[in-house]
Amino acid sequence: DAKTTQPNSMESNEEEPVHLPCNHSTISGTDYIHWYRQLPSQGPEYVIHGLTSNVNNRMASLAIAEDRKSSTLILHRATLRDAAVYYCILRGPFRGSARQLTFGSGTQLTVLP
């Protein structure tokens, strides 16, 4: 599986935008970029995914570099409830063992009041 690299931790002030980076230089042309987050004492939850174009949903935006070797999850106005570990995960078409999510160490986001 292609590997992703994320910073271990980031801090943000409440109500300010947050840009969480992810590098995936070995991404293949059919890999989608997914983001999950895990709030304290909860299971991970899906945030957003994309292939080539930037994507927006009610939770966040995903900006994908033109060469697809990196992406950025954007939280437009961070709240205290956004404090979580954010995971960037690549998912390709089903190829036997490809269905599971392969989690890296993620980025611990701290939101300061």
Added chain:
Amino acid sequence: KAGVTQTPRYLIKTRGQQVTLSCSPISGHRSVSWYQQTPGQGLQFLFEYFSETQRNKGNFPGRFSGRQFSNSRSEMNVSTLELGDSALYLCASSPQTTGAAVEEQFFGPGTRLTVL
């Protein structure tokens, strides 16, 4: 729609015992995956079940096993517990109506297992 539920939420066992954890997926979801989360190893995939068959398995010893019932509910079992099995065990379900590349997995709150 109810989310993924896991029971029990907390469990304390002693070394050598066995344990069974239960997971009820979201109604209509046919795939159930199990993950182990520890501070040292992070989130690791255990196995996935679909239509009562184990479809994929992670790199865990044979002491870890699971099954899925006809109603898609799943159980995982750990025999001869070791101290290192202390972890948060997470279950995730997905509908399997789209390709894996775009499929969202829905996680339960997990079962916190402590082995003494």
